[in-house]
Amino acid sequence: MSQWTDMYKQKLMTPEEAVKVVKSGDWVDYGMGTTQPILLDQALAARRDELQDVKVRMCLSVAPRQIIEQDPERKAFTAMNWHMSGYDRKKCALGQMNFIPMCYRNKPSMYRDLLDVDVALITVGPMDKHGFFNFGLAVSATEAITKKAKKVIVEVNEAMPRVLGGRGECIHISDIDGIVEYGNHPLATIPFTTGDDIDAKIAKTIVQQIPDGATLQLGIGSLPNTIGALLAESDLKDLGVHTEMLVDAFYLMYQHGQLTNRRKAFCRDKVSWAFALGTQDLYDWMDDNPFLAAYPVDVINDPFVISQMDNFISINNCIDIDLFGQVSSESAGTHQISGSGGQLDFTDGAYRSRGGKSIIALRSTFHNKKTGRDESRIIPTLAAGTTVTDPRSQVNWVATEYGIVNLMGASTWERAERLISIAHPDFREDLIKEAEKMKIWRYSNKR
Ligand SMILES: CC(=O)SCCNC(=O)CCNC(=O)[C@H](O)C(C)(C)COP(=O)(O)OP(=O)(O)OC[C@H]1O[C@@H](n2cnc3c(N)ncnc32)[C@H](O)[C@@H]1OP(=O)(O)O
Numbered sequence: 001m002s003q004w005t006d007m008y009k010q011k012l013m014t015p016e017e018a019v020k021v022v023k024s025g026d027w028v029d030y031g032m033g034t035t036q037p038i039l040l041d042q043a044l045a046a047r048r049d050e051l052q053d054v055k056v057r058m059c060l061s062v063a064p065r066q067i068i069e070q071d072p073e074r075k076a077f078t079a080m081n082w083h084m085s086g087y088d089r090k091k092c093a094l095g096q097m098n099f100i101p102m103c104y105r106n107k108p109s110m111y112r113d114l115l116d117v118d119v120a121l122i123t124v125g126p127m128d129k130h131g132f133f134n135f136g137l138a139v140s141a142t143e144a145i146t147k148k149a150k151k152v153i154v155e156v157n158e159a160m161p162r163v164l165g166g167r168g169e170c171i172h173i174s175d176i177d178g179i180v181e182y183g184n185h186p187l188a189t190i191p192f193t194t195g196d197d198i199d200a201k202i203a204k205t206i207v208q209q210i211p212d213g214a215t216l217q218l219g220i221g222s223l224p225n226t227i228g229a230l231l232a233e234s235d236l237k238d239l240g241v242h243t244e245m246l247v248d249a250f251y252l253m254y255q256h257g258q259l260t261n262r263r264k265a266f267c268r269d270k271v272s273w274a275f276a277l278g279t280q281d282l283y284d285w286m287d288d289n290p291f292l293a294a295y296p297v298d299v300i301n302d303p304f305v306i307s308q309m310d311n312f313i314s315i316n317n318c319i320d321i322d323l324f325g326q327v328s329s330e331s332a333g334t335h336q337i338s339g340s341g342g343q344l345d346f347t348d349g350a351y352r353s354r355g356g357k358s359i360i361a362l363r364s365t366f367h368n369k370k371t372g373r374d375e376s377r378i379i380p381t382l383a384a385g386t387t388v389t390d391p392r393s394q395v396n397w398v399a400t401e402y403g404i405v406n407l408m409g410a411s412t413w414e415r416a417e418r419l420i421s422i423a424h425p426d427f428r429e430d431l432i433k434e435a436e437k438m439k440i441w442r443y444s445n446k447r
């Protein structure tokens with residue numbers, strides 16, 4: 001028996017024993033996505049009548065959180081979230097969760113330099129023969145969280161892929177205070193679904209912008225998947241990947257033999273990434289695979305790192321854009337939908353890359369279920385309370401199903417003209433009138 005196996009036995013405990021470490025007033029951290037704990041969450045929630053003022057930070061929940069479900073009035077627990085999933089935004093809208101704004105690249109430094117963590121409760125993969133537990137699908141800021149925590153309790157799920165990393169992908173048993181076993185439970189997945197004809201049109205426009213030799217970043221959703229699927233059919237054969245979120249589209253390109261990563265100045269020959277969410281096939285591909293290297297998000301999303309890679313193409317979605325070029329990708333008025341995530345990091349980094357392009361892609365309209373009407377996503381001004389994710393000074397290329405335009409270096413009037421040219425035709429006349437009404441031309445060189 002190795003010394004690590006011995007230590008493992010000493011630190012092994014039940015979830016109920018493990019969460020006894022949490023005290024009233026503590027800051028607890030659940031990590032993100034599939035590394036948020038299940039058993040430890042249940043056991044902590046069961047202590048709702050004996051605890052007060054416990055703050056629990058989390059990010060992108062992929063399963064209901066028992067500290068919320070069992071304490072909706074927040075008598076014992078206050079949930080705080082860095083980036084909303086569908087579940088999170090419902091809880092936030094009900095007043096059962098607070099939102100914490102962040103620029104994703106800053107998440108590790110906020111933990112290092114500013115935030116208290118009394119107890120980290122994090123899902124990991126099984127211990128290896130050297131005594132290390134792997135962070136699996138969320139390398140992200142997990143090392144920073146566990147390093148800051150006064151106590152670290154891990155919940156071992158044997159289904160967690162063992163990812164190989166540039167750094168920050170694992171924790172040693174000597175840095176852990178308690179171990180809880182969760183057996184082998186399938187991790188949350190999201191299906192690989194491509195979009196409709198509109199997504200296909202946008203994808204076609206964008207794929208024409210991608211040269212062979214490019215390094216790619218893609219965001220979440222059916223549009224990035226559609227772009228990935230179209231790329232996989234293209235004759236591009238020399239692509240690289242450097243992305244905060246690893247998604248199935250990249251696995252598809254790999255299957256089609258298109259990923260070489262050989263032109264990347266950072267992490268050459270490998271896919272570099274910070275967290276993953278997708279299908280089980282994606283997770284199987286990631287497991288123990290030296291073709292992929294995980295890094296903390298302050299490395300992956302550092303605009304300087306991104307800018308070192310020539311022909312860097314970043315493609316992200318948004319909610320709305322106004323005629324001045326301000327992009328919101330996270331809220332509709334004061335209703336928080338998701339978060340800034342790393343969109344601004346990649347918008348800045350890709351613009352600075354030689355030959356690079358940052359592309360904000362959006363369908364020209366949004367079907368509003370409440371009013372039953374289609375609304376333009378290109379709007380005169382952002383609604384009051386809407387969060388600007390990318391300021392107009394940073395926005396580069398914008399694509400809809402009606403084309404692609406570049407706003408960088410354009411005057412306010414030129415921006416409005418270009419954006420109206422890719423708006424849905426049904427809304428163009430009104431947008432022109434609104435632009436006139438706002439006298440955007442006053443500030444331009446056009447008239
Ligand atoms: C995780 C990543 O994206 S990694 C890449 C870098 N990070 C980012 O880009 C972060 C910011 N971006 C994002 O969060 C996402 O890309 C989004 C939200 C812009 C789009 O994501 P998708 O999953 O395609 O969004 P989807 O179309 O499902 O809409 C999400 C919600 O916003 C609502 N919504 C979308 N557009 C609008 C709009 N114009 N007005 C009002 N609500 C809107 C939808 O109704 C939906 O709400 P519901 O699920 O509560 O009904």
Ligand SMILES: CCCC(=O)O
Nearest residue numbers: 083104340341342343
């Ligand atoms: C957790 C942040 C994910 C994103 O960038 O959208």
